[in-house]
Each structure stands twice: as structure tokens, then as C-alpha cells.
Amino acid sequence: MLSHKAKYALKALLYLAEQDENHISRTIEIADGANIPKKFLEQILLDLKRGRFVSSKQGKFGGYYLIKSKNDITLAEIHRLFDGAIALLPCASLNFYEPCSDCKTESECSLRQGLMLIRDKTLKAMEGITIASLVNK
Numbered sequence: 131m132l133s134h135k136a137k138y139a140l141k142a143l144l145y146l147a148e149q150d151e152n153h154i155s156r157t158i159e160i161a162d163g164a165n166i167p168k169k170f171l172e173q174i175l176l177d178l179k180r181g182r183f184v185s186s187k188q189g190k191f192g193g194y195y196l197i198k199s200k201n202d203i204t205l206a207e208i209h210r211l212f213d214g215a216i217a218l219l220p221c222a223s224l225n226f227y228e229p230c231s232d233c234k235t236e237s238e239c240s241l242r243q244g245l246m247l248i249r250d251k252t253l254k255a256m257e258g259i260t261i262a263s264l265v266n267k
Contacts, residue, residue, distance in 0.1 A: 136209055139177070143261050154192065154194065222248075
């Protein structure tokens with residue numbers, strides 16, 4: 131399952147994606163518009179900024195805006211940023227791989243093979259869903 135943090139990040143990105151291209155959204159505006167608790171949103175926006183999905187402008191008319199196209203932001207990227215691996219076990223992960231200590235040999239582990247199949251199908255689905263595709267629904 132997605133963490134609350136990942137869910138709120140997606141809601142914030144959806145809110146920003148629905149705004150006019152040059153619009154800069156204040157944190158309170160995003161919180162109210164996307165129904166996200168403000169205390170969580172500030173940290174989430176900083177994480178999205180570090181991940182180079184959004185940027186910010188300081189000052190009286192400051193706020194946040196998308197710097198990566200809504201067509202290029204996928205659910206997989208946001209999941210990995212906030213929740214880590216998409217795979218159900220580290221031995222089946224592409225980006226967070228770790229061998230299992232209780233397996234004799236990975237190549238013969240039927241559990242790992244099944245979990246890699248699940249990972250591949252989940253990853254394909256999550257990479258196929260962009261912020262833009264969700265805005266357009």
C-alpha cells in the first residue's frame with residue numbers, strides 16, 4: 131500500500147498539474163485545494179523539490195510549481211521516492227536489491243521468481259500512469 135506521505139505527494143502533484151502553466155501555488159493553497167494536512171505538506175514539498183519534481187519561489191508571491199512535465203511524472207517515481215522499492219522482497223527488487231539470507235540459491239528460488247513477475251507487472255502499470263493521465267480522467 132502507498133504510505134500517507136506518497137498519497138499526499140501525488141495529491142499535491144495533481145493539484146499543481148491542474149493549475150495554469152505559470153501559476154505559483156502557495157503551500158496553504160495546495161493544502162486546502164488538495165485536502166492535505168499543512169504540517170505534512172511542507173515536508174512532502176521539500177522532498178518533491180529534492181527529487182526535482184517541483185521548485186519554489188520565495189517571497190510574498192512565492193510558492194511551488196512543477197519543473198518536471200506532468201506527462202513525465204509517473205506513479206513509479208513517486209512511490210520509489212516516498213516508499214522505496216516496488217518489489218515485495220529485497221531479493222526481487224531492481225533498485226533496492228539485497229540477497230535473502232535464508233535462500234540456498236536465488237536462481238532456484240520459486241518465491242523470488244514469482245515475486246519478480248509481480249514486480250514487473252506492477253512496475254509496468256505504475257510507469258504507465260502519469261500525473262497528466264490522472265488529471266485527464
